[in-house]
Amino acid sequence: MKTKVVLKLGDDISTDAIYPGRFMATVLPTETPQYAFIDYKEFNTKLISKQIPANSVIVADNNFGCGSSREQAASTLKGWELIIVAKNYARIFLQNSCNLGLRTIICPIIEAKENDELEIKVTEIINLTSGKKFAIEPLPKARQDIIDAGGLIAYTRKKLLEKATVH
């Protein structure tokens, strides 16, 4: 898949940056996208005005999604169908993303700037602008199973029905 970097961020981007606590009364995945990165005014404005196409990429350094367990941080980005490429993630954010189907890619050596063109393959990312290639680290297997099932709701539903049949 060929796509473009629409935002480049550093280390320790917290869930308060992705989805500030003052909007946490809004919970439904259908309502959260409007507040994505709202304190990054320029980026939020581009999202709201639909200037950012689906499958655009946010590139970040280490510990993306640290802090609160708020699932809004994942649903707000999923709502815009963004792809996150980070060197690594905070645990709860990564789990929430996999549970909701937000595409999170672990790429420990990624180098990219805003507006760089990327080609995302299964095992590597090619930065078409710089010509460099970066290996993708697989998600933890425990997470991949949930993604493969179509998210945690579907995975749980399947387990529930299995249980109901046994009893």
Added chain:
Amino acid sequence: MGKTIVEKILAKATGQASVKVGDVVEPAVDVAMSHENGALVINQFLDVYKGTGLKPNVWDPSKIAIIFDHRVPAESAKTATNQKKIREFVAAQGIEKFHDIRGDEGGICHQILPENGYIRPGNIVVGTDSHTTSHGALGAFSFGIGATEMASVWTLGTVLNVEVPGTIKVVVNGELPKLVSPKDIILHLIGKLSAQGANFKVIEFHGDTIRKMSTSGRLTLCNMSVEAGATSGIVPPDSETERYLREEAGVKDKLDMIVPDGDAKYEQVIEIDASKLAPQIACPHTVDNVKSVDKIGEVKVNQIVIGSCTNGRIDDIEIAATILKGRKVAQDTRMLIFPASWKIYKEAMAKGYLLDLINAGATIMNPGCGCCLGVHQGALGDKEVSLSTTNRNFKGRQGNPNADVYLCSPAVAAASAITGIISDPRKGVN
């Protein structure tokens, strides 16, 4: 090969003889806690049942806890409606551990759970709140999850696909100097580990200092373990754990005191000499940006906050009242006190601490998360500075991305309230 405490708890919770780091397991849950975000959990829970033809009933209403604390009393119609929806669900499902906005039962979830004897050593505890790490203070494996994952727990009674985490052993020895507290230990540790140093790992606390520490202090340590990225913090249970559960939480039944093996395998061992610690400050805008109070320089403070799940217990309020009794909060500084529960509020009232603080100029708020996460009750103005005993200082955390939040112990907060600048409580205040 010996086992860490979390390997032993997960083996028990999955009915296996043993588990090891990296295994993927499905532990049975003893306590599943949510707060106002229970509204989202309900939404996701009902979604799981959609199209199954099955009646959506939670797996065990006696094991689900819901505590209103993040926005109490409701700050908006939206929150009030979410709270109403949760009350109706609680009644319909018969959820037993429900704490509403009431003086006779309410407070912050991470205080209500231990205080009411809901947490036992060896338990598996999950909560839709990252500071669920707190309950490791009582020897439980306790960690934060998202709302959809909680909906899965409500359905099945287990947490799906848990990878057994590796463990970092932190050994704290030596006597804490006067006016240096558990908060300073954990801030120092986070500074040392960094905000991601313990990602996907558990921090197990050992050493003389921990053994002599009250459960209140242990709650502070485990609470903030997540700020180093840890899945959980945990203190192996001991006589203090038993004392707290029997005397303060009213627990009568037999306790399963699971402790780690002496030859357990740790990924890293960190030693801290508590006797050499100075009061610590986490500077804006990350919790791992930690400095000793004497390295801060002159920082003027507009708002002082004492409270939260991290430092809103009786010993925290006591130290603040002791320092502020007969003194005054600086003219240009405002001070907010949020006791962690109404039980603590009442005790602080009976002991005269609240009166001392009010006379000094502090405002006593109702128990709850208050301004910690920037929802209501004490937002900051542009370019204002908050000095807070809470747990996070990310940009925008206390409601304004154009303000600064510093984190500290209750003693530093109280001493700084008098001077209006970040101050070292050990120096006395004139």
